[in-house]
Amino acid sequence: MSKVRLATVWMDGCSGCHMSLLDMDERLIEVFSLVDLVYSPLVDTKEYPENVDVVLIEGAVSSEEDREKIHKIRKRSKFLISLGDCAVTSNVPGMRNRFKMEDVEHRAYIENASNNQSVPREVIPRMLPHSQPVHEHVKVDLWVPGCPPSADTIYFVLTELLAGRTPDLTGITHFGA
């Protein structure tokens, strides 16, 4: 039997969920022996591959680039998991949503800048007016809340999936866990 093709994606999050994944420590060795990690911040593959079995998405959809990426990921993945509160509710990135984007940018790039006071418009992705959870853009198969979800939670999710079951997270994790 071929190994499960696993991907992990870091969008508009702090990477804390990925650190929680690494906090599985020695259990990583067990999980990694059962999967092919085909795309991840831990892997140098630049392009999201086809035929991914399971993908963990950390972070909200906040820029045009995130939006483009999440649609491509959805098309190429069978089972998509929103990992952590930013993916599930937009959480911290969503805290800017009560302000106009131009005011947020002005505060950061003009008022607080000591030199080169200008809002960058080249190369870096354009921000969407609001930061949104993943399911506002594509179908999500499983939500795993937590800021971040614990290593135990992530291990439970992955081992349940590898055993062919859909993880039941009742009582295991919650918003802010």
Place this chain on the structure above:
Amino acid sequence: MSQKIVIDPVTRIEGHSKITIHLSDDGEVQDAQFHVTQFRGFEKFCEGRPFSEMPALTGRTCGICPVSHLMASSKACDALLAVTIPPTAGKLRRIMNLAQIVQSHALSFFHLSSPDLLFGMDADPAQRNIIGVLGAHPSLGRDGIALR
């Protein structure tokens, strides 16, 4: 002809970024730029919120180095309250910060850079990662994971 080389995304680092390198007509590097591509707006959305939220909230700036942000924010809160923390608390903060440095360096070296150093930059990305290291050099991979 002038040319622009774009590296997107930059990997093996702790963050989101791109690099653009501008070459002149004769192939010389004219300019190189490093772009940090993630922007959330902490500068604005922290305004008007309770100060006691700040250490936990600004810690979410970076899940890899949350302690640095948590410390900076805690110090700012100490200053707002005009308090001096007890020596034991100061030492605890220092221990936390040093532990974070060890953890982050282990991540940078073992999880991110060691595959490039062990297998060479041209090795297949499918092997050139921490899982490949665990396969080819199990004790080294295990030590890296244990250190972090």
